[in-house]
Amino acid sequence: MKMITAIIKPFKLDDVRLALNDVGVNGLTVSEVKGYGRQKGHSEIYRGAEYEVAFVPKIRLELAIRDDMVEAVRETLRQAAHTGEFGDGKIFEFDLEQALRIRTGEMGDEAL
Amino acid sequence: MKMITAIIKPFKLDDVRLALNDVGVNGLTVSEVKGYGRQKGHSEIYRGAEYEVAFVPKIRLELAIRDDMVEAVRETLRQAAHTGEFGDGKIFEFDLEQALRIRTGEMGDEAL
Amino acid sequence: MKMITAIIKPFKLDDVRLALNDVGVNGLTVSEVKGYGRQKGHSEIYRGAEYEVAFVPKIRLELAIRDDMVEAVRETLRQAAHTGEFGDGKIFEFDLEQALRIRTGEMGDEAL
Amino acid sequence: MKKRILAIGLVAAIMSMGVTAPAEAAVDPEVAYILNSLLFLIGGFLVMWMAAGFCLLEAGLVRTKNVATMCLKNIGLYAVAGILYFLVGYNLMYSGVDGGFIGSLSLWSAGETAASEAVKLDGGYASASDWFFQMVFVATAASIVSGTVAERIKLFPFFAFIIVLTGLIYPIEGAWTWGQGWLNVRGFSDFAGSTIVHSVGGWAALTGAIILGARRGKYGPNGETRPIPGSSLTFATLGTFILWLGWFGFNGASQLALGSAIDAVAVSQIFANTNMAAAGGVVMAMCLTKFLYKKVDLTMVLNGALAGLVSITAEPLTPTIGQAILIGAVGATLVVFVVPLLDKLHIDDVVGAIPVHLVCGIWGTMAVPLTNDGTSFAAQALGVVSIGAFVSAASIIVWLTLKYTVGIRVSAEDEDRGGDLSELGMEAYPEFGHGSQKI
Amino acid sequence: MKKRILAIGLVAAIMSMGVTAPAEAAVDPEVAYILNSLLFLIGGFLVMWMAAGFCLLEAGLVRTKNVATMCLKNIGLYAVAGILYFLVGYNLMYSGVDGGFIGSLSLWSAGETAASEAVKLDGGYASASDWFFQMVFVATAASIVSGTVAERIKLFPFFAFIIVLTGLIYPIEGAWTWGQGWLNVRGFSDFAGSTIVHSVGGWAALTGAIILGARRGKYGPNGETRPIPGSSLTFATLGTFILWLGWFGFNGASQLALGSAIDAVAVSQIFANTNMAAAGGVVMAMCLTKFLYKKVDLTMVLNGALAGLVSITAEPLTPTIGQAILIGAVGATLVVFVVPLLDKLHIDDVVGAIPVHLVCGIWGTMAVPLTNDGTSFAAQALGVVSIGAFVSAASIIVWLTLKYTVGIRVSAEDEDRGGDLSELGMEAYPEFGHGSQKI
Amino acid sequence: MKKRILAIGLVAAIMSMGVTAPAEAAVDPEVAYILNSLLFLIGGFLVMWMAAGFCLLEAGLVRTKNVATMCLKNIGLYAVAGILYFLVGYNLMYSGVDGGFIGSLSLWSAGETAASEAVKLDGGYASASDWFFQMVFVATAASIVSGTVAERIKLFPFFAFIIVLTGLIYPIEGAWTWGQGWLNVRGFSDFAGSTIVHSVGGWAALTGAIILGARRGKYGPNGETRPIPGSSLTFATLGTFILWLGWFGFNGASQLALGSAIDAVAVSQIFANTNMAAAGGVVMAMCLTKFLYKKVDLTMVLNGALAGLVSITAEPLTPTIGQAILIGAVGATLVVFVVPLLDKLHIDDVVGAIPVHLVCGIWGTMAVPLTNDGTSFAAQALGVVSIGAFVSAASIIVWLTLKYTVGIRVSAEDEDRGGDLSELGMEAYPEFGHGSQKI
Ligand SMILES: Nc1ncnc2c1ncn2[C@@H]1O[C@H](COP(=O)(O)OP(=O)(O)O)[C@@H](O)[C@H]1O
Numbered sequence A, B, C: 001m002k003m004i005t006a007i008i009k010p011f012k013l014d015d016v017r018l019a020l021n022d023v024g025v026n027g028l029t030v031s032e033v034k035g036y037g038r039q040k041g042h043s044e045i046y047r048g049a050e051y052e053v054a055f056v057p058k059i060r061l062e063l064a065i066r067d068d069m070v071e072a073v074r075e076t077l078r079q080a081a082h083t084g085e086f087g088d089g090k091i092f093e094f095d096l097e098q099a100l101r102i103r104t105g106e107m108g109d110e111a112l
Numbered sequence D, E, F: 001m002k003k004r005i006l007a008i009g010l011v012a013a014i015m016s017m018g019v020t021a022p023a024e025a026a027v028d029p030e031v032a033y034i035l036n037s038l039l040f041l042i043g044g045f046l047v048m049w050m051a052a053g054f055c056l057l058e059a060g061l062v063r064t065k066n067v068a069t070m071c072l073k074n075i076g077l078y079a080v081a082g083i084l085y086f087l088v089g090y091n092l093m094y095s096g097v098d099g100g101f102i103g104s105l106s107l108w109s110a111g112e113t114a115a116s117e118a119v120k121l122d123g124g125y126a127s128a129s130d131w132f133f134q135m136v137f138v139a140t141a142a143s144i145v146s147g148t149v150a151e152r153i154k155l156f157p158f159f160a161f162i163i164v165l166t167g168l169i170y171p172i173e174g175a176w177t178w179g180q181g182w183l184n185v186r187g188f189s190d191f192a193g194s195t196i197v198h199s200v201g202g203w204a205a206l207t208g209a210i211i212l213g214a215r216r217g218k219y220g221p222n223g224e225t226r227p228i229p230g231s232s233l234t235f236a237t238l239g240t241f242i243l244w245l246g247w248f249g250f251n252g253a254s255q256l257a258l259g260s261a262i263d264a265v266a267v268s269q270i271f272a273n274t275n276m277a278a279a280g281g282v283v284m285a286m287c288l289t290k291f292l293y294k295k296v297d298l299t300m301v302l303n304g305a306l307a308g309l310v311s312i313t314a315e316p317l318t319p320t321i322g323q324a325i326l327i328g329a330v331g332a333t334l335v336v337f338v339v340p341l342l343d344k345l346h347i348d349d350v351v352g353a354i355p356v357h358l359v360c361g362i363w364g365t366m367a368v369p370l371t372n373d374g375t376s377f378a379a380q381a382l383g384v385v386s387i388g389a390f391v392s393a394a395s396i397i398v399w400l401t402l403k404y405t406v407g408i409r410v411s412a413e414d415e416d417r418g419g420d421l422s423e424l425g426m427e428a429y430p431e432f433g434h435g436s437q438k439i
């Protein structure tokens, strides 16, 4: 199994969720994060003093998937989250050694 | 070392924390997430328009543990977070290559 | 590639970010978490009843980096986040199998 | 309660038994002058407070990323409205209308000042107290607009519209009735402004909403409505309570006099009716949404309270309490049905100002003859239509002029980021963990 | 300050030196009528504003997941209370009680209206102003209940209780004293309602809390208390400030007259005493919690302010400022000790309404004879006990009836999800990152 | 609007045509007494409400981790200020100053009480109404300090300072002018307290800010300013609206009389001018920040409103509306430039209280002779300088005494954790996801 972590633009979440649904992902965890990369923060003036807002709001997705779905999910994420602008985000892939469904105790692919 | 990530129901956090304590886990990081899986969101009506609330609030736990504790932790999580209803959550296990305690510089199992 | 996850004290974030910048990290994702470890929570009294605040606010950093930067980043984090007090936090290192930049489709080290 | 009885007894004792105040009572003219002015001042500060109510209601119903912008617009428009009303509005509305269409163009200044040796009592009240009270009304009309067009309008074009609305559109249509212009001559009756204040704001908002278009993402590709819940129902509720409180000033002080017993009776009735129309709106909205949707919709209940208040505003004096409750309840019913209707038409009204202020404004105005014999449906309809036509036409011209010159809508990118970052460069709740993303 | 002296000088000059107003003063009856009505109206809108205060205090002290429900309950109960008081309450309380136990069953309607040719001045004030002022009081009693039983009661059964409380229970016990019923005959004295309003709400809340049971998780398996901090202390603080402000109307206008110099003196004293009792409560709560717990507990300080206010309500006129401070300080002391006591008894009072309104209501009522010679401990105790017994018994019957018919408590699952999702289907703060989880 | 015309007509009819009220009018002394007292009571409750305004403004401009502490300080200081003003303040300020420097040391007690048989009307108003109105002013001065020194001062030393400020410093300098002391003799004029209230708070805040030092992290290693945005601009905006509303009482009731037509005229003018100075401040701050920084700064706009209000406070009566707008606009300009200036000097003023209350307080006071012929720049400067010198010197002594005895600053660790956890042991928004970290 693999764990995919993706950082995307917040307003893309709905599109991404629906697209993932279509390729058969039926479990997903999201959290609210901030980040920077090529898309830098920006400087603002607050009460006459300039300061840098280093971080930009992003949404972080976590998906545990079967190995055979990696390609499809990667491609789906890439397309659904794409705008072409800086800050579109990243996809990170990890090896997931084990998974377990708390409700039933199922393990491995069954648990996803 | 292993890193265990668990997604649980928010109101189970206290029980889980105490149970983990009992099996000797003495470090834990939690964050607030939303997710869906078998437990779907639900549709609501807001100002006369139906809409779907796709995500359900969950708590995400991260625990770095020694390899020999994986079984115990897994079992503890499974029991303490269990309600038997949809949405009880998941346990994900990863290989943790290295850990370091910032305060002392200790590394590996010492750092946990 | 490696994924470094660090848990640090919130008010250290600015220092850490600048220090990482200096060693060439130019992408970073942060989130707000709570945790405990050696630094326990504390007990408070609320309306005459004592209770324990188990968790302390922390910031969680995620950095995907090239393998050759692991040492430098680890050291930088250790120094910049250090206060010497309990609760300074941890650094966790994972193997990152694949990374992809959504905007361009670049993969691997190029994507970071 | 001994004390109470004592007090009442005492009061009763004070009065020679059986004293009656005729309608042409004999309160000392100077005392009446003071009391009339005091009514304006109390009413005025209560209506001023409504600016905060609109601000919170709207800040609570937009997403986090537009909250600071909403706050700025509301405090800004209150200031701008006052200045414009001083510069041109008041005299356009009240000076020399004489059955016509418009007053005169001049700065307002107080007729008498405290520096004078003596005060002429003929006016009946201090002219500055009247100005203050009239000034806060114009801000109300402006506040209505800001809610509807929120989350996508550019800041300065918005203020440009407000300048025209408060400096020209409102004073001119106001002159027709309250300034004793032609509509007044035709017998149109609008006690405290269901049409003259609320519908006017509503028409301006409606035309703005149509010309601006809906917020990105409000209507799906298949035309379905995608609700965009607001950032804080607590602020929205507080805003509604503030408006409710302010409305006692809005309607109560529109009696314009407290210098006789009969005026005191009238103001008291107005207070009671105003309150009960809102109560009727609340209860009706609770029951209806529970019945229709199985769950009570708090935002509809808040709109219901305001619907009741707007509905009673055209005639808060003549209804009995029972009638007031019904008038408010009908208003709330209208709101519960018009809110989804507007969505079907893809008219995106962020806070529900159009159903509340425009639709209930019309309803309240048309309901006047039901309880007030001195009025007619024809005259009421004439007022509703003529004011509606004028304000809509004028608003459309201003909106379109702005649209095709400076532009009125923020860029898609800025809309996604939110007005707080794009127009103000600051966040309402900057600390981590307050996203602007409904999930 | 020249201006000031001038102004004062001027005022002094206006008055012929040495003029004295006898208690049976000679203010023109019509002027007195206006001023009396005005006092009711100002007092009334201030007390109406307390509804917002209760709303925010309670919304701030419940968890995020119940905030919207709390807002709904508060605006809803204010509306319901007004309607019930119109339908049955007012006349049950004030019409033809005559030393007895209950008034008559009829709709209220204004005695005189602005449409009349003339106004009889005997009443002393516009009847609608009195009704408005009395009506806002009943809502206060109802607000008290909503705070205590929050986070676990079902919405509609809650409103059913409020209907009985505001339509029957409150008016009946109110008739006994303020309606000039039997308790009044026995010399029971409760100026503005420490017992008649606050304790009544408190008894209804206490019985409700016991019958409902505690919130899930409030008391641990070993009986220990597990605090459940509220979602926003800022809203709780604002709510307290609003209540404090509203209390000037609550107590001040309970003088029921402003038509003579002596009434003006009385209302002024009441304002000062009301303020200082609250101040005494604040300072005492700050010092006590610092002393007992090493840290100042803001929620206790807020309760302390309200404790002071409730305590002075039974007699805000006769104490000196110093006595008022002490009366308030004793009230706050009671609260600081009763809050944990209730927890020991596993009575889960979400906002501390029982210590504040019930306990301090009793304390304030029993303290009346300390400063008011015309009252006796026996009469006060009679009032406290008889009203307490009646209200508790009636409340228990209503709560139990509801419990065994429609049920009063939400399911465990709904309680965990929170009322906002289960009863309203919406969240107070829907944007990401506002959990409902205290960690 | 038929009704309106009718009403106006009626009023006009009531008055015998051409009646004129001479400055020494003939309002019945008892009626004047009631109206004067009523003005104090209304003004008083409006100013009391300003305590909530300061509380929210400050709670909104500090970080989440200090919000509960801010709330506690504000409700606490309002209570403490009232008690001190009763214990020593009022009589120090008003009793037997006689052109001198200080009054007498004694508890305040009401001159006449409702228990008396008769009321002497010479005073012109109920003494308790005056006391109440004066008392709320002293709390305002104290509120100003709490904002500036927020987020780093220890709780009890803060209250110790407030005790001295409200018990001694304010009453003494107040006695010089309003107590008819030496400054009054010299012709210093400060209608409602630009200097006597606002600058006094400002000087105490400025000395405190310097002696305390800046918050950790406010100024970078290279001396650059690192903005620390506040937790909630919505609360800050609401706080500003509350202050704006309260200011009608602050300035309006400082006319000190409503017992004649000329007083009614004066109070009305004051209301209008007060409002328009704030409006001028808002518009100026919007335009200036847009021009200077390309984006409108909401926090500056809020400060701009308050700048306008403080600026007009020294003389809200004599300016025309146009002049009032300008006076407010100049005040806002000062604020926009002084805020970054203070940062350059590394004086860390969390909420901008120094520019708003101190700088605009001075500006407003010096501007009095521009519209009021009876005043001179020399006398105004004398007042500004002498009060400034006294208050600064006294404040420095108190701050330093506290610093070198109990200490005034929290430990670095406690500052990082925030006052809410370290001083109160509770969080303002305890539920997950409300960090205290600006990222
Ligand atoms: N090396 C990294 N490690 C962790 N997160 C990163 C890294 N680089 C970027 N990110 C995350 O991805 C987001 C988008 O990255 P960015 O480089 O701005 O976009 P793009 O690659 O599309 O230009 C950032 O805001 C940050 O949250």
Ligand SMILES: Nc1ncnc2c1ncn2[C@@H]1O[C@H](COP(=O)(O)OP(=O)(O)O)[C@@H](O)[C@H]1O
Residues within 6 Å of the ligand: A026, A027, A028, A029, A030, A062, A063, A064, A065, A101, A102, A103, A104, A112, B007, B034, B035, B036, B037, B038, B039, B040, B056, B058, B085, B086, B087, B088, B089, B090
């Ligand atoms: N494939 C997945 N990847 C990541 N997170 C998941 C996945 N499936 C479920 N989750 C998380 O686990 C939570 C519970 O999963 P769900 O399937 O609803 O529960 P259960 O397995 O007990 O029926 C979800 O809300 C989501 O946050």
Ligand SMILES: Nc1ncnc2c1ncn2[C@@H]1O[C@H](COP(=O)(O)OP(=O)(O)O)[C@@H](O)[C@H]1O
Residues within 6 Å of the ligand: B026, B027, B028, B029, B030, B062, B063, B064, B065, B101, B102, B103, B104, B112, C007, C034, C035, C036, C037, C038, C039, C040, C056, C058, C085, C086, C087, C088, C089, C090
């Ligand atoms: N075993 C662990 N697994 C996951 N997170 C941990 C673990 N131990 C500590 N943490 C995180 O690191 C933070 C700091 O750890 P702590 O032990 O308190 O600090 P230190 O090691 O500097 O004394 C904790 O608050 C928690 O968020």
